[in-house]
Amino acid sequence: MVKPILSTQNLNKVYPGALEFHALYDMNIDIPVGQFVAVIGPSGSGKSTLINILSLLDRLSTGELIIDGESTSKWDEDQLAHFRNNKMGFVFQFHHLLPEFTCLENILIPYWISQGKPPPDIIDRAKQLLKTLNVDVVANNYPSQISGGQQQRVSIARSLINQPAIVFADEPTGNLDQASGAAVVELLRSMNAQFKTTLVMVTHDREIALKADRIIEVVDGHICHDFLIKEIGETKAREQLGDPSCSNVAKKEPKKKTKNKVKTKTKRS
Ligand SMILES: Nc1ncnc2c1ncn2[C@@H]1O[C@H](COP(=O)(O)OP(=O)(O)OP(=O)(O)O)[C@@H](O)[C@H]1O
Numbered sequence: 001m002v003k004p005i006l007s008t009q010n011l012n013k014v015y016p017g018a019l020e021f022h023a024l025y026d027m028n029i030d031i032p033v034g035q036f037v038a039v040i041g042p043s044g045s046g047k048s049t050l051i052n053i054l055s056l057l058d059r060l061s062t063g064e065l066i067i068d069g070e071s072t073s074k075w076d077e078d079q080l081a082h083f084r085n086n087k088m089g090f091v092f093q094f095h096h097l098l099p100e101f102t103c104l105e106n107i108l109i110p111y112w113i114s115q116g117k118p119p120p121d122i123i124d125r126a127k128q129l130l131k132t133l134n135v136d137v138v139a140n141n142y143p144s145q146i147s148g149g150q151q152q153r154v155s156i157a158r159s160l161i162n163q164p165a166i167v168f169a170d171e172p173t174g175n176l177d178q179a180s181g182a183a184v185v186e187l188l189r190s191m192n193a194q195f196k197t198t199l200v201m202v203t204h205d206r207e208i209a210l211k212a213d214r215i216i217e218v219v220d221g222h223i224c225h226d227f228l229i230k231e232i233g234e235t236k237a238r239e240q241l242g243d244p245s246c247s248n249v250a251k252k253e254p255k256k257k258t259k260n261k262v263k264t265k266t267k268r269s
């Protein structure tokens, strides 16, 4: 078996505070190097919470997150930031491009942060990424001067500039039309094939999820399905994703007590 690059052991997340909320329950996930994983599930089910923890943007409450064979529980902020900047790329639903920088400059920001002033070959890499993503014409525009779809492609180029080992994408196609959304997933796919980049992508869209290698379906903070599409076949995969028993997963398991627990309704997408 290929060595996992990311592993969780009994991962739980409880958001603290007056509205304390148990968002993830006992998750055990191994993600091998080079796998393309789609995380799907209803709104409010815990997808972003999970991806934020896996990508070191947020901390788990109990359990373990193991990256590249190393437990992250003792990592300090510097180690976390170092790993994030050098090994991880991020694509957000809302692109978070910095408005005062051009598109080309935005793409180079992760390089600036991790290694300082970009040399000419890195600038060429950024230009090549813009070209591959068909947004080279907007290289010198500011984010406010380009469309949402173009912004999304620029943010994908930015996530790839440091050639990260893992790319996390939270709803990367969420605000794109169908054709642009399909193109983005194609691009993620080809990057995965070319560079063996591990991909973890959150999506509401089953058709997009079916383009991955593996689907993890999260319902009410629990893993409801976790399968390799190739292993079970696309027809079975579609059936699994339509399976209404998922909404009972949380009810079957005993709830952990949390004080002032607030219930949130989830809707299947
Ligand atoms: N900072 C927070 N404090 C308290 N509860 C939170 C916090 N962030 C998220 N939650 C709750 O945790 C649950 C999971 O939220 P999360 O954002 O992970 O859902 P999601 O599956 O990504 O939803 P969506 O598809 O709408 O983006 C929700 O019930 C949400 O209200």
Ligand SMILES: [Mg+2]
Binding pocket: 047, 048, 049, 170
């Ligand atoms: Mg979300």
